[in-house]
Amino acid sequence: MASAPLFYDDVARLIxxxxxVVSLIVQAVALIxxxxxxxxxxxxxxxxPKGAWLAILAICFLLTLLGVGGGAIGIFGLIGVAAALIYLLDVRPGLRDLSDGKGFW
Structure with a gap:
């Protein structure tokens, strides 16, 4: 019985x-x-504009890296992942289509 709480703490810490780590990777890919x-x-x-996206992504990455607000599952970590996913799933394809010369319009 005494080992169950210790095992739970280890698993929770590992998760x-x-x-x-996954949150930082997603945010770093978007920032780069x-x-x-x-x-x-x-x-x-x-x-x-590019400057606004850079500011949003860099600040969120830094706050997640430092663990401010609870780390990856805290408020800044969740905002950072959301901003990175919006960038990667919305802005990045538009920029890619624009640079390919095909356009999206």
Whole structure:
């Protein structure tokens, strides 16, 4: 009976760490992609400017890395993952279509 709480704590800590690492990877991929894009492409697809995306992604990445607000499952970690996913699933395909010359319109 005494080993059950210890085992639970270890598993919970391991899952929390895994979620934190995956969260940082997703946010880092979005941030690196944003840094490497041209600024005029963001205006062409009708989204926030590059500077705004850089600020949002960098601040959220930093706050998640430092564990502010509860780490990856805290408020800043969840906002960071949401912002990174919005960037990767909405803005990135638009920039890719724009650079391919095919366009999305």
């Amino acid at each position: 929390s760490f895994a979620v934190w 992609h944003c840094v490497t894009q041209r600024g005029d492409g963001f205006q062409a697809i009708g989204t926030l």
